[in-house]
Amino acid sequence: MHTIGSWLQLPPADYPYLRALAHDQVFTQELLPSTSQLALSDSATGQLQAYFRELVQERRRAPGNDPVSGWLRTWDALAADREAADEAVYLLALLVFLAAPETTSTMLSTMVWLLLEHPRQFGWLRAHPDHVPDAVEEVLRYDSPNHIISRVAPEDTMLAGVPIEKDRMVHLMIGAANHDPRHHLDPGVFDIRRKAAHLSFSSGIHYCLGAPLARLEATTLLTALLGRLPGLQVSAPPVWAPRVGFRRITELRVVPS
Ligand code: HEM
Known part of the structure; x- marks a missing residue:
C-alpha cells in the first residue's frame, strides 16, 4: 500500500481506507463469489471509483510531478477531449491501484x-x-x-482442442x-x-x-x-x-x- 500510494502520491492518511477497500474489492474476481461477497465488492468498487475520479479532478486543479498529472498531460497533448482524457486516466489509476x-x-x-x-x-x-x-x-x-485469469470468447473458437462458444467465459488456472x-x-x-x-x-x-x-x-x-x-x-x-x-x-x- 505504501509503495503504490507513495508512487501515485496519495495522502498516507488514506492508506488504511484504501487497503480495506482493496481487500473487499477482489471478490468480483473470485471463482464462485457469494451474494454477500459480491455486495461487499460492489460497495468497495463504488467507493474506489469515487475516490479515483476525485483524484483526477484534484490533479486537474493542481497538477504536480506525479504519474496521474503526467498521464493527463500526455493525453491532453494527444487529443483535445478533456472529458475522455479524465475518464481514461481515472480508469488507468484505478486499474493500477487495484492490481498492485x-x-x-x-x-x-x-x-x-x-x-x-x-x-x-x-x-x-x-x-x-x-x-x-x-x-x-x-x-x-x-x-x-x-x-x-478470466476471458470471454469474442467468437466460436478452439482452445487446446476444446471448443469454446462465443460469449462463454474461460478461466485460466x-x-x-x-x-x-x-x-x-x-x-x-x-x-x-x-x-x-x-x-x-x-x-x-x-x-x-x-x-x-x-x-x-x-x-x-x-x-x-x-x-x-x-x-x-x-x-x-x-x-x-x-x-x-x-x-x-x-x-x-x-x-x-
Ligand atoms: C506479485 C504481484 C503481482 C502479480 C502476481 C500480478 C499478476 C498479474 C496478472 C496475472 C495480470 C494479467 C491479468 C489478465 O491478463 O487478465 C496482471 C496485469 C496487470 N498488473 Fe499485475 N500483478 C502483480 C503486481 C502488480 C503491481 C505492483 C502493479 C502496479 C504497479 C500491477 C499492475 C498491473 C496492471 C496495470 C495490469 C494490466 C496489464 C494489461 O492488461 O495490459 N501488478 N498482473
Missing part, C-alpha cells in the same frame, strides 16, 4: 511463510544472497498470488499451469534453485505492468529479512482467507529466533 496491493502483499506473506517452512533453503539463501531473485520466482511459481508436470519436474517440490518459467504475471499483451515493481519489493523484503531477522520462525500455522482467485494469508505469527 492485493497481489503484492499476498506474495510477500506467502514468500515469508514458504521460506520459513523450508529452513534449509532459507539458511542456504543467507549464504547465497545473489539467489534471492530465484527464490522470488519460485515463490511466484509454487503459490501464485492470483490463481485465475494459473496455479495448475505452474504445477503442470509436463513443464515442471516434481512441481509439488518447493525448490528455490529451479529457475522455472511461470505464468503468475500472465503472458502476452496483458503481461503484468507491475511485475518489475513486485519483484523489486519482494527482493528488497527478502534481502532485508535475511540480514536483519536470520533466526525468524513461524510460531503458529498461518490463517488463510477462504478464497480461490486471490490467495491470501490473513495471519502469520512469527518469533525472531
Whole structure:
C-alpha cells in the first residue's frame, strides 16, 4: 500500500481506507463469489471509483510531478477531449491501484511463510544472497498470488482442442499451469534453485505492468529479512482467507529466533 500510494502520491492518511477497500474489492474476481461477497465488492468498487475520479479532478486543479498529472498531460497533448482524457486516466489509476496491493502483499506473506517452512533453503539463501531473485520466482511459481485469469470468447473458437462458444467465459488456472508436470519436474517440490518459467504475471499483451515493481519489493523484503531477522520462525500455522482467485494469508505469527 505504501509503495503504490507513495508512487501515485496519495495522502498516507488514506492508506488504511484504501487497503480495506482493496481487500473487499477482489471478490468480483473470485471463482464462485457469494451474494454477500459480491455486495461487499460492489460497495468497495463504488467507493474506489469515487475516490479515483476525485483524484483526477484534484490533479486537474493542481497538477504536480506525479504519474496521474503526467498521464493527463500526455493525453491532453494527444487529443483535445478533456472529458475522455479524465475518464481514461481515472480508469488507468484505478486499474493500477487495484492490481498492485492485493497481489503484492499476498506474495510477500506467502514468500515469508514458504521460506520459513523450508529452513534449509532459507539458511542456504543467507549464504547465497545473489539467489534471492530465484527464490522470488519460485515463490511466484509454487503459490501464485492470483490463481485465475478470466476471458470471454469474442467468437466460436478452439482452445487446446476444446471448443469454446462465443460469449462463454474461460478461466485460466494459473496455479495448475505452474504445477503442470509436463513443464515442471516434481512441481509439488518447493525448490528455490529451479529457475522455472511461470505464468503468475500472465503472458502476452496483458503481461503484468507491475511485475518489475513486485519483484523489486519482494527482493528488497527478502534481502532485508535475511540480514536483519536470520533466526525468524513461524510460531503458529498461518490463517488463510477462504478464497480461490486471490490467495491470501490473513495471519502469520512469527518469533525472531
Ligand atoms: C506479485 C504481484 C503481482 C502479480 C502476481 C500480478 C499478476 C498479474 C496478472 C496475472 C495480470 C494479467 C491479468 C489478465 O491478463 O487478465 C496482471 C496485469 C496487470 N498488473 Fe499485475 N500483478 C502483480 C503486481 C502488480 C503491481 C505492483 C502493479 C502496479 C504497479 C500491477 C499492475 C498491473 C496492471 C496495470 C495490469 C494490466 C496489464 C494489461 O492488461 O495490459 N501488478 N498482473
